[in-house]
Amino acid sequence: MTDPSSREVSEALAARVGAAHVLTDPRDTAPYFTDWTGRAEGRALCVCRPGSVAEVSEVLRYCSGHGIPVFPQGGNTSSVAGGIPGPEGKGVLLSLSRLARVDSVDTDTNCLIAGAGCTLEQVRAAAEAAGRLFPLTLASQGSCQIGGNVSTNEGGTAVLRYGNTRDLVLGLEMVLADGRVWNGLRSLRKDNSGYDMKSLFVGAEGTLGIVTRVALKLFPPTPARAMAFAALPSPAAAVTLLGRLRSEFGQDVDAAELFSGPQLDIIARHVPGVALPFAPLPDWAVMIDIQCARDDPTERLHALLAELLDSGLLLDAVPALGGAQAEAFWKIRHGVSEANRRHGLNFTHDIAVPISAVPEVIARCEDALARHWPEATPHTVAHLGDGNVHFTAIFPPERLEEPGNPARLGGEVAQVVHDIAVALGGSFAAEHGIGQRYRASLRRYKSEIELEMFRSLKAAFDPQDILNPGKLL
Ligand SMILES: Cc1cc2nc3c(=O)[nH]c(=O)nc-3n(C[C@H](O)[C@H](O)[C@H](O)COP(=O)(O)OP(=O)(O)OC[C@H]3O[C@@H](n4cnc5c(N)ncnc54)[C@H](O)[C@@H]3O)c2cc1C
Incomplete structure (x- = not known):
């Protein structure tokens, strides 16, 4: 059996999902083939947009019948180039956007x-x-x-x-x-x-x-809420603060997000309308969000912050005065990815360690960056309560001009950061996944027996290797 031509594939899919939902014009397909960072690009024969489960089933039946790879894509916001195809140009990009009910x-x-x-x-x-x-x-x-x-x-x-x-x-x-x-x-x-x-x-x-x-x-809503930003001298102080918050509020601690001062500075520079709670910026800050179903936690949070200020654990604390300021605080947190992208050549990592090891992993990563790449600057934001640290190394833009970059440099930095996380009993991929970006790390850190189990599963579910080839494994 010969492979169907690109045109035959598009026509066969059009018969299944409607011609309007098979895109081949490069002006239409370009947004599907480029990841949101703009740094990774792939190609496929076409973009296919089925409108029902039955149509998805028909598309898969056709593609598996002809051994055609299928690259599923949602909103294409993957941080690891997971939602775009590789460079080969074979296969069909399957957008699930129309299953939106x-x-x-x-x-x-x-x-x-x-x-x-x-x-x-x-x-x-x-x-x-x-x-x-x-x-x-x-x-x-x-x-x-x-x-x-x-x-x-x-x-x-x-x-x-x-x-x-x-x-x-x-x-x-x-x-x-x-x-x-x-x-x-x-x-x-x-x-x-x-x-x-x-x-x-x-x-x-x-x-x-x-x-x-x-x-x-689903869960009950938690409308009673108190938020604050706390300035601290170190990540170790932040871990102590988290312990105190959990003792006081138990499961009502909704978020505890750690920022380094330089990371806050980048957000302020690149996200329009952001107002930082501190000037000058502290070395470290934690954004606290307490949410309860009934009792307003505001007074208890203020009392705890006052006690921790007196004890010297906190250098400063700024409570949110109402919902608008709470939104403004979250705007700071949600500005991180966009701000780093706008700032220039950066490599973000998504590592996790036991919470007690967060100060150590940050210290080791900063130290390694200073030793290997003194021209780079470290920036950190962390989901503190999950031990999930996004350690970002920002390089001067001229490093982009070097042959093979940014992929080569990104790979070298990732290996150093990942080695540190794994040595501390952590993970090199906490929440973003493997995608195309961290396949080398998967091979490096997973045991042979775990990789063998992965391969067995893949072979059982997808013996032809047509589902998202080039990702994860
Ligand atoms: C500004 C910004 C902030 C972010 N913040 C976070 C964060 O805090 N935490 C975090 O973990 N991630 C974060 N991300 C990463 C990203 O948003 C998430 O990974 C998200 O879950 C990806 O969803 P998506 O629909 O965009 O998937 P895509 O990027 O389209 O795809 C992601 C992966 O899922 C597969 N896939 C998509 N849809 C399907 C489907 N229906 N069936 C089978 N496979 C499918 C794709 O093939 C790919 O492997 C952030 C990204 C951005 C741009």
Whole structure:
């Protein structure tokens, strides 16, 4: 059997999803083939935009029948070039954007069922309209899609309280590599009837199947809220602060986000309308968000901050005076990725260590950067309560001009940072996944037996290797 031509593939897919939903003109396909950082680009025969589960199934049936690779894409906000194809130009980019309907919100079961193409913002708004909370939240929520969040086991800024996306998924509907549809769209809190298949698909980065619908856990809203920014001398002081917050507020600590002073400075320079709470900037700061279902935590938070200021643990503290300032504080946190991108040549890392090791991992990374690349500057933001540190090295732009860069330089820095995290009992990929960017690190740090289990799973679900080849494995 000869491979079908590019035109034959487009025509076959058009017969299944409608000609208007198969894109081949480079002006239409370009946004799908470039990642949001603008640093990675791929190619495919066409972009195919099915409008129903049945159409996704038909597309997969056709592609598997002809051995054609399929690259699933949600909102294309992956930080690891996971949502774009490789450079080969073979295969079909499968956009799930048209599966964008919220099917149901059940406030007795506390379960929401939505199509994979719903944006995270859409899901959150549907929950809110029904008097419930879907707690997953991150800066890209207006663009990223719930199918992408599931496929990357998204973290975000509320993991401390609600867990990762895996903890929020009750069930999934999946289209398998050969086009068969698995309906695992359950809303059960308890189900020990064999292997937990949905957990396998969460975080699989589109390499084991296509997510078409999701059943998600909802929570009661937490309208009583207090926020503050605290200035501290060190990450070690921040870890002590987190311990005190948890003793006082238990699970009501919604977020504790650590910033280095230079990282705050970059946000102020590049995100319009951001007002920083401190001048001059401290070396370190923690943004605290306490949320409760009923009792207003404001007075208790202020009393705790006053005590910690007296004890010398904090250098300064600025409480949010109402909802508008709370929003302004979150604007600072959500400005990080965009600000770093605008600032220039930067390499961000997504490492995790035990919380007690956060000060050590930051110190070691800063020290290694100063020794190996004195021309670079370190910037840190961390989901402190998850031990998840985004350590960013920013280089002068002229390093871009060197042959092979930024990929070569990025790879060298990543190896040094990842070695440090792994040596401290940590992970080199906490929440963004592997994508195309961290495949070398996967091979470097995973044991042979773990890689063997990965390969066995991949072979069982996708024997032809057509689902998102070049990602993860
Ligand atoms: C400004 C900004 C801030 C961010 N902040 C965070 C953060 O705080 N925490 C964090 O973890 N990440 C963060 N990210 C990264 C990104 O938003 C998440 O990884 C998000 O979950 C990706 O969703 P997406 O729909 O854009 O997926 P895409 O980028 O389109 O795809 C991501 C991966 O999922 C696969 N995929 C997508 N949809 C499906 C589907 N329906 N079925 C099967 N596979 C699929 C793709 O093939 C790819 O492997 C941020 C990104 C940006 C731009």
